[in-house]
Amino acid sequence: MNSPILSVRALRKTFTLHTIDGRMVTSLHGVDLDVAEGEHVALAGPSGAGKSSLLRCVHRSYLPDGGTVTLRTDDGPVELTSLPDRDMARLRGRELGYVSQFLSAPPRTGPMDVVAAAGRRRGMSRSDARAAAADSLRRLALDEALWDVDCSVLSGGERQRVNIAAGTVNPPRLLLLDEPVSALDPANRERALELIASLSAQGVAVLAVFHDLDAMRRLASRVIRFSEGRIAQQGSALDVLGAAA
Numbered sequence: 001m002n003s004p005i006l007s008v009r010a011l012r013k014t015f016t017l018h019t020i021d022g023r024m025v026t027s028l029h030g031v032d033l034d035v036a037e038g039e040h041v042a043l044a045g046p047s048g049a050g051k052s053s054l055l056r057c058v059h060r061s062y063l064p065d066g067g068t069v070t071l072r073t074d075d076g077p078v079e080l081t082s083l084p085d086r087d088m089a090r091l092r093g094r095e096l097g098y099v100s101q102f103l104s105a106p107p108r109t110g111p112m113d114v115v116a117a118a119g120r121r122r123g124m125s126r127s128d129a130r131a132a133a134a135d136s137l138r139r140l141a142l143d144e145a146l147w148d149v150d151c152s153v154l155s156g157g158e159r160q161r162v163n164i165a166a167g168t169v170n171p172p173r174l175l176l177l178d179e180p181v182s183a184l185d186p187a188n189r190e191r192a193l194e195l196i197a198s199l200s201a202q203g204v205a206v207l208a209v210f211h212d213l214d215a216m217r218r219l220a221s222r223v224i225r226f227s228e229g230r231i232a233q234q235g236s237a238l239d240v241l242g243a244a245a
């Protein structure tokens, strides 16, 4: 493997459920994984296995309880679990992206502004960001009549396309995807998967959760199967998922 973009070592996350007598739930029991430049790693496994917890710990929307998450950046390796919040916010703009199933857009903001703002955060000029945003929205077939309407009036599938466009415009070095195409109809899902597939050729490292075996088979250079907060198996999509539909 090329020198990894992302190295996760001994990552642990435990939640304390204060409303249920302080019961502890451990979602990650010491996970190790690397993701190389241009590699697309898909996380598989049953509900509750720890897939989203891993993405959130890498993005640091969850603070892990132990272990390290190291991202290779232009300024060298950066250990994310101990990074000051301000530096973390800066990295999230330039180097690390997260696309969930849900779009979170500021009030009274339209798709064009949301996607162009993502391009600006990743260092593009205002005009380049708007041109790239138009390109992405067109590629995902979002009707141009919707580009300036408030995102809150969009359908679930339209919002997901805005989210994918924002996550992939001038893409970051590492992109985390958590069920990004779950609300898309077949034709729009196809466009979104093609866009995501094209990221590898640009050297973008992707760590993704899809509940859709077909998407994993098409996109993943490696599949990691989680079980109860641990890596149970990893290998090619064929090895881990089998050939059956």
Ligand SMILES: Nc1ncnc2c1ncn2[C@@H]1O[C@H](COP(=O)(O)OP(=O)(O)OP(=O)(O)O)[C@@H](O)[C@H]1O
Pocket (backbone or CB within 6 Å): 015, 025, 026, 027, 045, 046, 047, 048, 049, 050, 051, 052, 053, 054
């Ligand atoms: N914020 C939270 N508070 C308490 N428990 C949580 C929290 N987030 C996750 N968990 C618990 O951690 C475990 C792993 O959850 P996680 O969301 O990572 O699983 P997953 O593999 O992504 O599941 P799914 O495929 O259903 O999204 C589950 O038992 C879940 O209830």
